[in-house]
Amino acid sequence: MSDSLARFHSTNGxxxxxxxxxxxxxxxxxxxxxxxxxRSVPSAFTRDEWxxxxxxxxxxxxxxTFTESFGAPLTDADGHDEPDAPSHWIYRPRGxxxxxxxxxVSLLGPLTLILLSLTGQRIRLKLGSLAEDLCGEFLKYAVxxxxxxxxxxxxxxxxxxETFERGDRRQLEFAExxxxxxxxxxxxxxxxxxxxxxxxxxxxxxxxxxxxxxWIAHDAADDAxxxxxxxxxxxxxxxxxxxxxxxxxxxxxxxxxxxxxDRVAELWPQVIRHDPPMHVASSNLLxxxxxxxxxxxxxxxxxxxxxxxxGSIDLEAFDSPMALRFVAASRExxxxxxxxxxxxxxxxxxxxxxSEWLRLLAGTPVLRFVPLARMHHxxxxxxxxxxxxxxxxxxxxxx
Numbered sequence: 001m002s003d004s005l006a007r008f009h010s011t012n013g014x015x016x017x018x019x020x021x022x023x024x025x026x027x028x029x030x031x032x033x034x035x036x037x038x039r040s041v042p043s044a045f046t047r048d049e050w051x052x053x054x055x056x057x058x059x060x061x062x063x064x065t066f067t068e069s070f071g072a073p074l075t076d077a078d079g080h081d082e083p084d085a086p087s088h089w090i091y092r093p094r095g096x097x098x099x100x101x102x103x104x105v106s107l108l109g110p111l112t113l114i115l116l117s118l119t120g121q122r123i124r125l126k127l128g129s130l131a132e133d134l135c136g137e138f139l140k141y142a143v144x145x146x147x148x149x150x151x152x153x154x155x156x157x158x159x160x161x162e163t164f165e166r167g168d169r170r171q172l173e174f175a176e177x178x179x180x181x182x183x184x185x186x187x188x189x190x191x192x193x194x195x196x197x198x199x200x201x202x203x204x205x206x207x208x209x210x211x212x213x214x215w216i217a218h219d220a221a222d223d224a225x226x227x228x229x230x231x232x233x234x235x236x237x238x239x240x241x242x243x244x245x246x247x248x249x250x251x252x253x254x255x256x257x258x259x260x261x262d263r264v265a266e267l268w269p270q271v272i273r274h275d276p277p278m279h280v281a282s283s284n285l286l287x288x289x290x291x292x293x294x295x296x297x298x299x300x301x302x303x304x305x306x307x308x309x310x311g312s313i314d315l316e317a318f319d320s321p322m323a324l325r326f327v328a329a330s331r332e333x334x335x336x337x338x339x340x341x342x343x344x345x346x347x348x349x350x351x352x353x354x355s356e357w358l359r360l361l362a363g364t365p366v367l368r369f370v371p372l373a374r375m376h377h378x379x380x381x382x383x384x385x386x387x388x389x390x391x392x393x394x395x396x397x398x399x
Contacts, residue, residue, distance in 0.1 A: 010071035013088030017070055017392065020093075020120035021150045027062045029151035030114065034058070036145050044137040048235055049107050052376075053138070056111060065118055065380045069389040091392035094203065095179030096122040100193055101135060102184040103128035109135025111378045112182070113159065119391045120154065124174055125161045128185075136161040172196055180391050183207065205387040207241075210343035214244035214372060215334065218256040220348040221249075226264050228372050230271045232346065234306070235376065237322045242344050242368075242376045244324065248313070248337075250349070252328040258310045261299065261326040265308050268301040276305045280322055287320030294318055296325070313337050335360050343383060344368040346375035 006017040034057040041050045055061075067073070070091065097116055101109045109125060113135055116123050127133055139161050146152040164170045175181060175196035181204040183190040190206035198204070214229060229247065236243040249257045276284070281304035288298045288307045294316050296309040307323040313333055317325065329337065345366050349357070352369070361369060367384045370377070380388035 006066070006070075007074035008066065008070035008072060009074050010089070014074060015070045015089045015091060017066070017091045018093065021154065023066060023118065025149070026118060026120075026151050026154075027059050029146060029149050030057050030062060030117075031059045033142055033146055033151075042137065042141055044132065044134060048231075049134070052107065052235075053110055053114075056114065056378075062114075062118065065115060065388060069380050069386065088397055090395040090397055091389075092395065093119060093121050094201075094391055094393050096124070096177055097180040097182065097391060098174040098178035099123065099125045100174070100181075100183045100185060100189070101125060101128050106132040106134040108184060108378070109133075109161070110138040113139060113161075115378070115380065115388060116391070117151070117154065117159065119388070121158070121180075121391060123159045124178070125159075126171075126174060127161055127163045129163060129165060133161070133163070178202060180387075181205070182387060203390050205385050205390075207383050207385075208341075210241035210341050210367075210383065211339045212240075212242050212244050212344035212346065212375060213338070213342070214247045214346045214348075214375070215250055216247055216260065216348045216372070217350055218249055218252045218260070219350060221260050221263070223263070223267060225348045225372065226260070226267055227271055228348075230264060230268055232372060232375050233324055234272050234322075237306075238319060239321060240376070244346060244375065246317075246325045246327060248334045249326070249328045250331050250334050254310070254312070254328050257326045257328040258297065261308050261310050264324075264326075265299045265301055268305060269303070272301075272305055275303050276322070281305070283320055284322055287318060287323050290320075291318050291323070331356070331360055335364055338364055338366065340365065342366050344370065344375050346370060346372040348372050 004019045004022045006019055006023050008015040008017065034054055037050065037054050041047055099112055109127065113125065125135055127135055139155060139159060143152060143155050162170065175193065175198045179199060179202045181194065181198065181202065183193050183205065184207045187208045190208045194204045194206065216225065233244055238245050247260065249260060284300055284304045284307045288300050291298045291307065291309045296311040296315060298307055298309045300307055305322065307320055308326065309323065310326045313327040313329045342365055345368065347369060380386065
């Protein structure tokens, strides 16, 4: 592959990004695969997972990775790329990228693979030893179904998905040979990986243990919003860092929280039409009894698909893979009750960006404050870190 120069205009002036391929063609190749994906669902994926990947491969979404990182594309009067525009900055690939994927959110592998493929760098992905290998399956699907071209050749020659146990020599190789380390997992695992010998000028990113909540105003809780809540929660349950473990009704009453919970229970079988696995159904029955003992008012959805519990914000929490708590709280109580490792707040509020909300949230460790439907949206900035752009090093240029 020969170098291609892509031009953008950032807030700091014109930017040139060095890539091993023409980025428009790579986005077009992913879009071509997207059309093929719409015809059938591989057995390794659920329909919801496959539909999410198809949506994620929308060309506008992939293009936004570049525009959010580098600015608007520089074009001439006819809308063509401006090849000779002067640059104030040149972004060059740092080099090989190593990714340690988690055990609990298997769809994260394909999403990470897709975004990092846009850098054109050598990518080695270490699969979670206990997770379903959706990353490897997706890579295999892409290589098999893509037409001959830049993307297929790149995936075949420069991207690998590997499985190995802790202590394997490849763990050390991943760190020693990579200019960028991206670690998903526990705090301890991230610390251990970053402590391995690695190049002095390499960069590392840790996406460790995080929790998320949904804040839904009583007046905003129509059936469309509650259906979105069910879809957002059900895809991962409590396993996903972006999945809400608790629904807070800000400035609401206990009766409003209970009413919201009851409507979610009524809508659940209309939205989730499949039976849960037997072990999940059994776990939910046990969790409902545990929650009752702690003082929660609980309901189990039809077919035992989830446990929905109401209570005060200071009640002792309970964990179960498909348990969702509903509480009412003042704004100040909601902020004070946030967990220390809060990541995403998914909101359905009357005016989420008013100065009062922003003032309250500015003093919290919240990393993402997004509409409910975007809670799981993975992007070039994650946990407040622009990891994707930092797969490139910057050179300042002035005449």
